[in-house]
Amino acid sequence: MAAALPLSSPAAEPVSRPARWPAFALVFAAVVAALSLLPYLLAYLWAPPGQHFAGFFFIADDATTYLAKMRQGAEGAWLWSDPYTTEPHGGVFLFAFYLFFGHLAALLHLPLIAVYHLARLSGAFALVLATDRLCRRLLEPGLRKLAVVLVIFGSGAGFLAQVAGNPALFGPRLEALDLHLPELTGWYSILAIPHFAWATALIIAVLVGLLSIAERPRVQPVLMTTLALIALTAIHPQMIPVIGLIWLAYQALLRLWGEPLRLRRGPASGGIRRRHR
Numbered sequence: 001m002a003a004a005l006p007l008s009s010p011a012a013e014p015v016s017r018p019a020r021w022p023a024f025a026l027v028f029a030a031v032v033a034a035l036s037l038l039p040y041l042l043a044y045l046w047a048p049p050g051q052h053f054a055g056f057f058f059i060a061d062d063a064t065t066y067l068a069k070m071r072q073g074a075e076g077a078w079l080w081s082d083p084y085t086t087e088p089h090g091g092v093f094l095f096a097f098y099l100f101f102g103h104l105a106a107l108l109h110l111p112l113i114a115v116y117h118l119a120r121l122s123g124a125f126a127l128v129l130a131t132d133r134l135c136r137r138l139l140e141p142g143l144r145k146l147a148v149v150l151v152i153f154g155s156g157a158g159f160l161a162q163v164a165g166n167p168a169l170f171g172p173r174l175e176a177l178d179l180h181l182p183e184l185t186g187w188y189s190i191l192a193i194p195h196f197a198w199a200t201a202l203i204i205a206v207l208v209g210l211l212s213i214a215e216r217p218r219v220q221p222v223l224m225t226t227l228a229l230i231a232l233t234a235i236h237p238q239m240i241p242v243i244g245l246i247w248l249a250y251q252a253l254l255r256l257w258g259e260p261l262r263l264r265r266g267p268a269s270g271g272i273r274r275r276h277r
Helices: 023-045 060-074 096-108 112-138 141-153 158-163 186-192 194-215 219-233 239-257
Strands: none
Touching: 023 112, 023 141, 023 186, 060 096, 060 112, 096 112, 096 194, 112 141, 112 186, 112 194, 141 186, 186 194, 194 219, 194 239, 219 239
8 A cells, every 4th residue: 555645735725634533543443353353253253153253364374473473472571582493592582573463462361263263353553543534634625534434445456457357467477466465454453463454554653743733843853763663563574674765765855846845843734835936
C-alpha cells in the first residue's frame, strides 16, 4: 500500500485536527475485524466429525512457527531462540511481536491460537485508525471516509492478469501478486497475518509523526514517532530505511514543486504553505 504525502496546502484553509476518537474509523474497524473473523468461526464450527480446524487459512507453515514463538513468550522468554538446532546459542531480539503476545496469552490464561487471532483483530483496528488519521491530515472532509475504505479494501490491478489467464510477458508468466502476497493489501493483511497489519499501521504512524514534527516540532510527536519506530523494529526493521527513503523523496518533491518544508515554532497552520516568488 502507498501513502500520499501533501505537496501543498492552501494557507487559507487549515487542515482540521483529527478527533481523538473518530467514530467512523472505530465503527469501520469493528466491521472489518468482524468480517475477518467470520471465515475462521465458520471453519471452526463446520469442521468434519473427528477433525478440528487448526486456525489458519493462509501461509499455515509460517503461521505455525508464529505459534511456536508465542509459546516461547508464554514460557517467559523475551529473546527468541531457535528450537530446531542442537547447537548451543543465546537468545536474540527477533520476533518480539509474537513473544509479546505469548506473554499476553500466559497473562490472560488463553490458548495461543486465541491470542494469535486477538493480535490479528487488534491489527485491524490499528491499521484502520492509522489510515484514518493520515487521511484526516491530507484530504478534504468529503473524501476521507472513501479514502479509508479504499486503502483497506482496495488492491492493485493483479486481477487483470488473472482474468487474462496469466499470459507470458518477455518469458515469465504474469502473476497477480496482490492476490497472493497478504502484505500488499490492507484487507488481505488483516485477514491473514497479524504482524503485516501492525507493521503497516506503524509505518503510517511514523509518516504522520514526521509530518507533525516538520510542521511544528514538539515533544509529543517526537516521542510518539520514536515509539512507533521502536515498535516497528520488533516487526519489520527492514522498513525503517524504506521510510527514510520515502521521506527524502518527499522532501525532494517539495523542492521541485517549489514548496520547501519549513519548521515552524508558532501555532501550526495544518499544512505546508506555498512559497511566493
